Each structure stands twice: as structure tokens, then as C-alpha cells.
Amino acid sequence: MTELITVVTAVHAPSAVHLADAYASLLGQEMPDGWDWQWVIQEDGETGDVAPYVPDDSRISFGQGRRGRAAMARTVGLSRADGRFVKVLDADDMLAPGALARDLQALTDDPSLGWATCRVLDYLPDGSTVGFDEDPPQGPIERGTVLRYWQEHDYRAQVHPATLCVRRELLLALGGWMALPASEDTGLLMALSAVSRGWFSADTGLLYRKWPGQVTSQPSHADEAERQARFAVVEARALALASLGGWRFGGV
Structure with missing residues (x-):
């Protein structure tokens, strides 16, 4: 019997054109024996502008729903997730070769790990890439480490939340992605750090596309009042989870 890893993608009309590149990166993944991927694509909205870009593949599940931004779309998409x-x-991003296999190896080799992340490269419009020079060393990331780094470095994460791979039951226990207008994936990362150990792979696992239409390039994303509010609730949630002494994933 084939086991699945579910890849969840929220999409809206401006980014739909990039689904072809994301799909090509999935097709390029060499999966471990006995494993395959499932791609859950959830449109943030109910337009006719996204469906034409969804590839025809039996492993792909496409859904639509009321607009609520990426956190809502991803969480609704979990209703169709069959993977462990x-x-x-x-x-608008692309997986690097071997990304899924490395995630699966880390999480299946060590049941105490709740999540995995990896090195990311910014993918610039001219096709060049730029890396991050403060990556942690490859290996386990102890509980609370990412949260403390984030707090001590002006709320900038040590690892990139767009690379997360999470055990399904832990993701559901934490409620999916935070209901925020942005930084919803940072909110999930900090909650994960508060309750579980993770893994960092030093191999590049994601090409993070930089382009004018991406949400993080919009002026509203840099609004300081909203940024402070987002990170205040992210921090409060993570600290509340950390204070629940009996709530630990994997017993570590």
C-alpha cells in the first residue's frame, strides 16, 4: 500500500500562472519506495480564473471557497488531505529536487520530531538565486529554539516557514495555520517550536519566488501597526503553548 505526503497550496488568481512551475517541481521529486505525493490546491475565492491553471493529474485535488486569505484556504484544504x-x-514557489524525500527521511527516522524545514533560496525575476547566511546546522532543532531566535532577532525566523513539513496529527492539534492576514505560517512555526522538536536540512529544499505580485511585497504587508499586532498574537500563542507543561509532542 502506498503512503502519502500531502502538499497543500493556497492560490488566488494573480499567482495561478505559477502553478505550472510548482507542478513541474513536484514531478521532479524522486519519492522513497512506497511513497507518493498528493497535491491539495485550494483557491482563496470562487472565481473562474484559477481552475484553467490546475494540471490534469489524478493526484491533484482542487477546491474553492469563500475568500479568507491563505490561512483559511490551507486549513479548508486539510479536509481533503490523506497523507501522514x-x-x-x-x-508561486518551487520545490528543489529531493525536498520531499529528505523531509520524509527525517520524520520517519525519528518519531520524536514533529516537523521538518530546510534551506531556502530566494528566486529572483532574472533567474538568479540568493541564500540566507544564518541557517542553523543540519540536524535536530530542540523545542523552543526557533521561538527564542525569533524573539531575539526582531521577529525574524531562523528557518523559513514556507518550507515546513508537519505531522498531520500535530498540525490538526494546533488548529492549522493562524487566522491572520499575513505571517500565518510564522504563527504555525512558532507554535510548533513551542511544543515539539524539529529538523533542519542544510540542502536547499525550496525556491522562494520574488515577484511584484506576491503578498509579502505589497505595502500593506509592511504596515508597522499590523506587523506588531500579528507578531504579538503569534508570540502570545506560542508562549501559552510552551507554558502547558503536559502538552508536548513526542514526550521531548
Whole structure:
């Protein structure tokens, strides 16, 4: 029997054109024996502008729903997730070769790990890439480490939340992605750090596309009042979870 890893993608009309590149990166994944991927694509909205870009593949499940931004779309998409593990992939990003296999190896080799993440490269409009020079070393990330780094570095994460792969039951226990207008994946990462150990792979696992239409490039994303509010609730939630002494994934 084939086991599944579910890749969840929220998409809206402006980013739909990039689904072809995301799909090509999925097709390029060499999966471990006995494993395959399922791609859950959830439109943030109910337009006719996204469906034409959804590839014809039996492993793909496409859904639509009321607009609520990426957090809502991804969480609604979980209703169709059949995998033991859930990998997030933004519609405009691409997986690097071997990304899914490395996630699966880390999480199946060590049941105490709740999540995995990896090195990311910004993918610029001219096709060049830029890396991050403060990645942690490859290996386990102890509970609370990412949260403390984030708090001590002006709320900038040590690892990229867009690369997360999470055990499905842990993702559901935490309520999916935070209901925020942005930084919903950072909210999930900090909650995961508060309750479980993770893994960092030093191999590049994601190409993070930089382009004018991406949500994080919009002026509203940089609004300081909203940023402070987003991160205040992200931090409060993570600290509340950390204070619940009996709530630990994997007993570590």
C-alpha cells in the first residue's frame, strides 16, 4: 500500500500562472519506495480564473471557497488531505529536487520530531538565486529554539516557514495555520517550536519566488501597526503553548 505526503497550496488568481512551475517541481521529486505525493490546491475565492491553471493529474485535488486569505484556504484544504505528513508549498514557489524525500527521511527516522524545514533560496525575476547566511546546522532543532531566535532577532525566523513539513496529527492539534492576514505560517512555526522538536536540512529544499505580485511585497504587508499586532498574537500563542507543561509532542 502506498503512503502519502500531502502538499497543500493556497492560490488566488494573480499567482495561478505559477502553478505550472510548482507542478513541474513536484514531478521532479524522486519519492522513497512506497511513497507518493498528493497535491491539495485550494483557491482563496470562487472565481473562474484559477481552475484553467490546475494540471490534469489524478493526484491533484482542487477546491474553492469563500475568500479568507491563505490561512483559511490551507486549513479548508486539510479536509481533503490523506497523507501522514503535510508539506506547505506556496503557489508561486518551487520545490528543489529531493525536498520531499529528505523531509520524509527525517520524520520517519525519528518519531520524536514533529516537523521538518530546510534551506531556502530566494528566486529572483532574472533567474538568479540568493541564500540566507544564518541557517542553523543540519540536524535536530530542540523545542523552543526557533521561538527564542525569533524573539531575539526582531521577529525574524531562523528557518523559513514556507518550507515546513508537519505531522498531520500535530498540525490538526494546533488548529492549522493562524487566522491572520499575513505571517500565518510564522504563527504555525512558532507554535510548533513551542511544543515539539524539529529538523533542519542544510540542502536547499525550496525556491522562494520574488515577484511584484506576491503578498509579502505589497505595502500593506509592511504596515508597522499590523506587523506588531500579528507578531504579538503569534508570540502570545506560542508562549501559552510552551507554558502547558503536559502538552508536548513526542514526550521531548
